[in-house]
Amino acid sequence: MELRQLEYFITIVQEGSITSAAKKLHMTQPPLSRQIKNLEEDLGEVLFYRKNNKMYLTEFGKFFLLKSKEIVSLSKNIKKEIKEFNEQNIGSILIGVTPTSIPLIFNNELKSFLKDNPKIVFDIYEGDTTFIYNLLNKGIINIGIVRSPFQKDNVNTIIKNPENMCVAMIDYFNWNKEKDCSIGDLDGKKIIIYHRYQKDLENSFFKNNIRPEIVCVCNSSSTTLRLAELGMGIAILPKSAIKQSNEHIVYKEILDDSLTSSTMAIWIKNNYLSKAEKLFLDFFTNL
Incomplete structure (x- = not known):
């Protein structure tokens, strides 16, 4: 073959x-x-x-x-990396990102990074954490930007500060004017869950002895948010993910230390990284 x-x-x-x-x-x-x-x-x-x-x-x-x-994609990436290594070019960034990590990465700070490094070329994949991790293992990407909880023995990690989970909803579901809430405030309310956090949320509901009405479990954070915008119920997502919503969405931070999420950069241990990818990891560290 x-x-x-x-x-x-x-x-x-x-x-x-x-x-x-x-x-x-x-x-x-x-x-x-x-x-x-x-x-x-x-x-x-x-x-x-x-x-x-x-x-x-x-x-x-x-x-x-x-x-x-x-296999064809991996072959092209290997050829590109060999060329960059031999010519000592700054190189490409082969990266995968989860949708909920996008607001942290694609921001004004990235503009400065691109201005300082105009020759860098990005090759970006988007998907959930499992998809990104599989691409890393296959060598299709070299860096993944994912969210906790995540733990694998074969990767290096840079973990950013945790952020609170938030509820997002149209004004119809907003029960008061406070900017934060407790997990207990969700008792009996219609909830839309992103499957990535389903286990943690269900554990928290059980621990706090509350019974929200789970009306939908979504495989996508953007779909979770979109359904909240359409008035299906109250979405629960990391704070930065809510930034992708429209101006009509009301959100509150959930004051619960067990319900937080951190954005993480991951890459396979002892794997070759281009100069550009190393620069990007420095950029991520300083965000």
Whole structure:
């Protein structure tokens, strides 16, 4: 199995046919078909099936497409890093961020960082903490910006100061004019939970003997906030995540030391970091 075969395979999927892929790759159709046949023989699996003169991925083909993209991306990153190392360039920043970490990173301080380092190039992925950690382990990114709770033995960490969790809601749900609240104030209220903090919140509800009405558990912090904006209920998120909301949202800090979250930079121990990535970690430390 060769890297170019994976690139051919990805191109065929993107173009929808061998004929179109061959044109894009500036080659004739028979050699391309032969390369895919050789790839299938090496794998011992069928990648495509035909129906009504169209090509479709088999179940194995769908799985192998994800792996092929990871391998090709990793290969490109390695080549880029070798080039930067040999030429002693400042390099690229291969980074993944969770949505709730974005307000801390993409701010006015970053403008100054970019002004001081105009040649730095970013390659940014966005997803939840598990997704970011998996990208780190596969070598697709070199730095992850995630939120606590998070603990893995194979990573280095820089942990920022913890921030309080907050409730966010439209004015209809606002029970008083105070700027903070206790966890007990949520008893009986309609709550929207981001799954990342579901276990911690449920433990806190149980410990404080309260029973809010959980109307939705979301897989995305932005969806959690959006549903609060639409009036479904009261969202619970880290304070900085609330900054992404519109001006009509009311928020209160929850005064509970067990309900806090910290933004963290993580990278694999003993992993190579470009000069740019080291500079970025210094920037993150000083935020």
